[in-house]
Amino acid sequence: MLETKKMGRPREFDVDEALQAAMELFWRKGYEGTSLTDLTDGMGITRPSLYGTFGNKEELFRKALERYEQGYMGFFREAMKEPTSRAVVEKMMNGYVEALTASCNPGGCFGINAAMACSDAATAIQKAVIEKRKFGEQTLAERMQQAKDEGDLPADCDPVDLARYIMTVSQGMAVQAVAGAGRESLMKVVEMTLRTWPG
Structure with missing residues (x-):
């Protein structure tokens, strides 16, 4: 299902699934061992989509850490x-x-x-x-x-x-x-x- 940003531009990936994939990558490979290419490939998104949705790598990690803690x-x-x-x-x-x-x-x-x-x-x-x-x-x-x-x-x-x-x-x-x-x-x-x- 396509999710829509505030500006009406379609987001062609599931944010929850992408964050889950990022969390598992960090969990398996460590923060520094996980490259941006690992993340974009594993999450199935482009770098602009990663930055636009999750912020930089550190911000993405913090979101993944919160997901781990809560779940x-x-x-x-x-x-x-x-x-x-x-x-x-x-x-x-x-x-x-x-x-x-x-x-x-x-x-x-x-x-x-x-x-x-x-x-x-x-x-x-x-x-x-x-x-x-x-x-x-x-x-x-x-x-x-x-x-x-x-x-x-x-x-x-x-x-x-x-x-x-x-x-x-x-x-x-x-x-x-x-x-x-x-x-x-x-x-x-x-x-x-x-x-x-x-x-």
Whole structure:
């Protein structure tokens, strides 16, 4: 279906499909490893269409990162609603394993794959990914603080340290997934983490 720009000029591609293709390319090849030619070929559009619709490469990446966060990481927000701290972490980590090992995904974590090895020229992109990760860790820490306040976690438990520990294990699983670790082996990591849950 043709979409129409404000000036009445037809846009001969599906914006949603094009953004999905860009996200998968960044996920698979990294920000700097993905060239403009990769993007235009993969998205099925011309460079003028890419710039006109998504802005430059950095802006396109930010849109792809937001799509990843809202869609593939949606389980994180849902996990925060679980009634106990252990249930929160179990749902969150199980969600990570599903996302990291789904056969329809490039594998691993979008943020780690796409931006953690950026050069100085892509510092802004790396910072954007780090800020997303910090926000996730802060959100988890706040949920752990709530659990502590409710008596669900021991009084000597530090919610910030606990959240950092869980996020570190989760990011480690993402690295393992890129290296070929399968769902079964990652689920064992989740089980070990939950076995040592405080309280």
